Amino acid sequence: MNSKPTQNRSRKKVGRSDELILTATDLFMEHGFESVTIKDIANSLGVNTALIYYYFKNKEDLLRATIESLSDQTLATYAKIHQKHEHPRDAINDWIDTNVQLQEPIRKLVKISLDYRGLRQKSKLIDKAIDRFYEKEMQILTQVIKTGVDSKAFQKVDADKLAAFISLHLDGIMVASIIRPEIDSTVAMEYLREMVFSIFGDQIKKL
Numbered sequence: 001m002n003s004k005p006t007q008n009r010s011r012k013k014v015g016r017s018d019e020l021i022l023t024a025t026d027l028f029m030e031h032g033f034e035s036v037t038i039k040d041i042a043n044s045l046g047v048n049t050a051l052i053y054y055y056f057k058n059k060e061d062l063l064r065a066t067i068e069s070l071s072d073q074t075l076a077t078y079a080k081i082h083q084k085h086e087h088p089r090d091a092i093n094d095w096i097d098t099n100v101q102l103q104e105p106i107r108k109l110v111k112i113s114l115d116y117r118g119l120r121q122k123s124k125l126i127d128k129a130i131d132r133f134y135e136k137e138m139q140i141l142t143q144v145i146k147t148g149v150d151s152k153a154f155q156k157v158d159a160d161k162l163a164a165f166i167s168l169h170l171d172g173i174m175v176a177s178i179i180r181p182e183i184d185s186t187v188a189m190e191y192l193r194e195m196v197f198s199i200f201g202d203q204i205k206k207l
Contacts (some may be wrong), residue, residue, distance in 0.1 A: 024066050110174040
């Protein structure tokens with residue numbers, strides 16, 4: 001695979017390791033983890049491969065860093081939503097709005113994680129990075145739903161199962177939008193919002 005030096009003004013302000021992560025993320029997303037080499041990443045930035053090995057042990061270590069970077073970016077936003085809203089209805093609404101706004105990094109996270117899961121050789125550190133994202137996502141979502149149920153803002157539901165339902169469908173929307181270009185993920189997430197709010201019951205419409 002031939003790569004040209006990446007041209008992105010926004011990357012001039014980030015650290016060198018972050019720059020490598022950003023470039024690797026784009027290449028892993030576009031070409032798949034197995035197809036991309038350390039040399040491809042170096043060529044894309046116009047640097048020597050030795051620079052990459054200075055910051056990362058190998059390509060797998062760089063993959064772990066890309067997953068952690070995308071995960072941290074998304075989870076930080078999720079945490080702010082949880083802290084910002086007093087009413088769980090507003091938190092759920094903002095949650096879905098945020099997933100609409102963060103479609104690009106979330107789609108990358110899902111695609112790169114999916115590629116990794118298809119590899120024969122696995123890394124405990126990469127597995128941990130992926131699992132951590134979903135555990136934190138479930139934790140925040142479940143807490144918001146439980147708060148809504150306890151305050152009677154939502155009708156009684158199984159918070160763990162509904163959080164899993166929302167997480168599963170968000171992933172499904174992202175995967176479908178990658179495989180099927182005709183899928184409008186923004187519209188699909190609006191349908192998901194309607195579905196979730198219907199599960200909460202009519203009470204939510206009266207608030």
